[in-house]
Amino acid sequence: MDFSHYLLILLSTVLVNNVVLVRILGLCPFMGVSKKLEASIGMGAATTFVLTLGAGSSHLINLLLTAAGLEYLRTLSFIVVIAGIVQFTELVIHKTSPVLYQVLGIYLPLITTNCAVLGIPLLNAQEGHTFAESLVFGFGSALGFSLILILFSAMRERLEGADVPAAFKGTPIALVTAGLMSLAFMGFGGLVK
């Protein structure tokens, strides 16, 4: 397992198997928090934090569950553990680094129970990733999520001023745009096997 292996995982999660556009996970923050660029940056940072932490911690929990032969408890225990650990980290950050706490803000507890945050650890468990691979997979997925969220919010800010037919104003045109973006990202398919 050399460095290029991890780089490939990172590249594949950011561009090829993007968590929003290809795996269609985490659509609620994608639609809900992409109206303003600043909000989407905060959400991206919080998601990166939670997903990396969640991927690592749930890998350890998965080891425990597999050893006890309780794989069917994955969904339940992953979300409990991720929520608990994120809450713990939030308390620590609040005490030690008020600036970071301000940046992550309300998004940190909000993102904890997001489907992408649950989905990535489950994918990790399914594909039998090692601890380091899980971390890179989680971090890469979160980077991909942040990238799409920020790109999309920049587009959405422009859409506000565009002359859209009345029936398409607001969420409909946003969904159409997301679909077109997803098509564009299919161009990356086959970049990484």
Place this chain on the structure above:
Amino acid sequence: MTSLLLALLVMIALALLLGAVLGFASVRFRVQGDPLVAKIDAILPQTQCGQCGHPGCRPYAEAIADGSEDINKCPPGGEDGIKKLAELLGVEFKPFAADAPQPKPRAVALIDEATCIGCTLCIQACPVDAILGSAKMMHTILASECTGCELCLAPCPVDCIRMIPVGTDLTNWKWRYPTIPIKSVKTPAEPRA
């Protein structure tokens, strides 16, 4: 049966562990904040006018909380504000000092647009960003944002800002707080038969 018990045990252990960690963290990483300051700040009118001698409402709230300042220094809050502060802090009601700034009827600033030279000095003075304009352009005041703090009057080099009292009309009329005068009742010398 044993696998069911095992699953139960694992989940209970997980929940207990997380609960203990979170409980420990909430005690160990408690953020020291003075809740009293926030409560006082909530009562103050947030005009940021500085008539109390502090640079804003929050510094005044902090001064009240540590006991270095009286509660009767906030003219925009009016006597109602002093009453609420007295109730919160459990001290006697104090009227405004005779030589201190007195409460006035609510007013908004108005720029005489013919006289305005576009110097932007009032924009810099406004604590709530209620003045619009740029250099050598006419300025105007957002009446809905203006708190009537009069801070823009002093810096204006051509004295083109006036305070216009706001009359009561259907849009801003409010019920008055019920005032029930408390009279001292003399105890009758002897109860009636």
